[in-house]
Amino acid sequence: MAELADLQEQHVPQIQILQQIPLPGPLNIKSGDISENYKNFKQQWQNYVTASGIDSQNEETKKAILLTAVGQDVFQRYINMPILEKEKATVDELLDAIERNLTPTVNKRYIRAMFNMAKQEQHETYDEYFNKLRGLIKNAQYGPLENDLMLDKIICSIKDQNLRERLWLDENITLNKAIDICRSKEVTEKQLRGIESLPFEVNKINKHKKHHDSNTQKRLCKFCGYNYHYKIVQCKARKEVCRKCKKKGHYARVCMSKIKNQSDDKMTQSKTRHVKEVTTIRKNERSQSNEQSKEYVLHTLEAGSSTGILIDLIIYNNNNNSCKIRCQLDTGATSNIIWKKDLLEIFPDPVMRSTKTTLKTLDGARIMPTSTVQLTLKYKNRKYKLIFYVVETEHCPLLSALG
Template sequence: MEQFRPPSPLSLVGNLSEAWRRWEQRFQLYMIAAGASEKEEEVKIAILLHTIGEEALEVYNTLNITPAGDALTVEEVLKAFKTYCSPQKNVVFERHQFWSYPMSPGIVVDRYITELRQKSKDCEFGQNVDDMIRDKLVFSINDSRLKERLLRDKDLTLNKAIEICRSAEAAKTQIQAMQLNPVVQDASVDTLKKTPHNLRPGQGRIKASNKQTVCTKCGIKHEPRKCPAYGETCHKCKKKNHFSKLCRSNIDKDKPYTKTKMVNNLEADMDTLYIGVVSSDKNETNCWKETVTIRKVPIVFKLDTGADANVLPMQVYHKIPGPVQLPSTKAVLIAFGGARISAEGIVSLECVTSKGSAVLDFLVSRQADKAILGGQACEELQLVKRVDVLTPKSHTLDKLPATKEELVEKYAEVFTGLGEFPGLHHIYMDPEATPVIHACRSVPLSIMDSLKKTLKAYRTEK
């Protein structure tokens, strides 16, 4: 008997009925394992009272146990304790305990089913106990996808529900294990080649890599064999497979220095901003330039009312005193030909002119070489004013034509010569229509020369 550990003392706190059920089961197992089941009744009762604990022993002293035979048996003592620990059952309360018992997070389905079976013993479900446990399992599952899968089965039984839950638990465990231990495939060597001895220093075998570098033909980063300049003709040297901005020919060596970057638009996080030209040309006039003071540093800006953003070259930004750190941005400049020019960052600076001051946002780029003020910035600094009224040069207003004949006579050059349509045409006017000014149609650069020749020929014929 010494080699088997006796059960712990009976706890008389909490649910006495459940505590007694568990303690009695452990005591019966101990008696069988220790070989005490064949001993005399007095010895078995002594073992019971010795292992049951001091509190339960005091309860035993108050119990009035009447032996059925000549001597008291251990079964009679166990029955008396069961009666003491198991008060009158309330089926409604037991069922309430059953239906309100939650499924703890992380508990396996087999453990939860065992606990539900223990709860259902005093509920008197009868032959429907499996259906009640099945319903309680479906109601208590926290995983909405698993619950939906169980509800789709019209012939769902308790065993089938347990199998589905087991499969879901196993799959979840396997996925977690696969995520923690990713499979690493060993790279195999298919071919070994010797490096030629006649290579110059710095040359070697080019290794395949997904790292993208700036292409020397188009000026942007792209995947191998996907250069947008392939097949295109350079407008500078007339050769193929590169853009004119990266042309290495010396065909314009004797011409005055002119460096121009055509920037079509700039894409920010959600908006698309348009910029006309970022250029530097020694022959430019100062009619659309303005000196702006930023942190006591005068900077010459080009006024571009068609631009939606302000551009500041990186070399100019470094001349401005103050914090050097530049907040990053996702804005991208789309240059002529499709080249993408990334902006290094965005910065807000206070700008002062002779007409006003304002705090403006500038996109700083290393590839831009001309400072630009957009249309909104020009209005905020009062450098450009929008005029919606046209006035003649003379102080006296001309009399407007009142009839069609007066209109044709006054503007005869419009109705004769180039642009005149043969015959008579009637134009229907809608008095409720809103006047709209459309921009001129853009002409592709590839047909610009031929278009000029054609228009010149038409004018010569007329």
């Protein structure tokens, strides 16, 4: 009786372990790849044997547990399997016999063809694609060439073109390094998408907030008519002479003085512009130069005044060749004008656009430009693209100070 009690005490812990560790899931033979399903089941069975400690049990007990674990579908096939008694003497031999009767013979050429034709789909992550390749190459029986062929396949078949080029140019690339680079790229892209989707605001700091309220931004300068200046020295009109009242310190656009024939100076339409009239023009002889650069020096005189403000600019033609042109700077004009003859000498085939704009001089005369043209000018190492009105009347190039 004492020996029986000792035997029962030894088996109680073993029974409790078996009850705590569940059996591996049944072997699926109705869907998916039976070979892969069997490999997964075999690995789970080996884990169960190690964890539960059933190796100490006799072979008949272990075989009974195995036939229970494989599930009803496999057990029904097992009954009719042509397995000899010597082929199922142990649980491991029984497991191998079940594999031979369930899994078809592997055609390595077919598996290799599947591996060589595989490519990463747009919806596949890198880990999913790499696992698929590992499953294929494991059955392809490449032996020691597996890692090299796996690396070549990854470089040639991943969906990211830029990443393929990066891996291709790395002469010291290895399989593990290539896999790490792909994973890092995928994680980085996911993080960037997450950052871009986050809403954020940038608050502008107003350094004048303590001294000016929000309405200050809407105020205009009473001397020049543009945005309000916090300091009078910032106003460009403080040293200019008004074209209406001839007083210094403001532009004509904001002049409050009353002058005769005021109705003649008002624009009747939104497209009427005020420009200075140029009454005389003299063109110097051109200096000889190479084909890439031709120099045109134009001297102009303003009616009722001296030579005025002249400025030399570099102008570029359609072929990106440059020449020097002298323009008169008009601080009161709001438009740029150029004589059509001068334009055609610089640009044999300029792109001109028609216009209905009317230009008016200070004495009330009207000039009807034929078209407009966009010119590229260079001054002090900076290039500017300006719109010029093209006129038939002989004028020197007139440049508005307002751009």
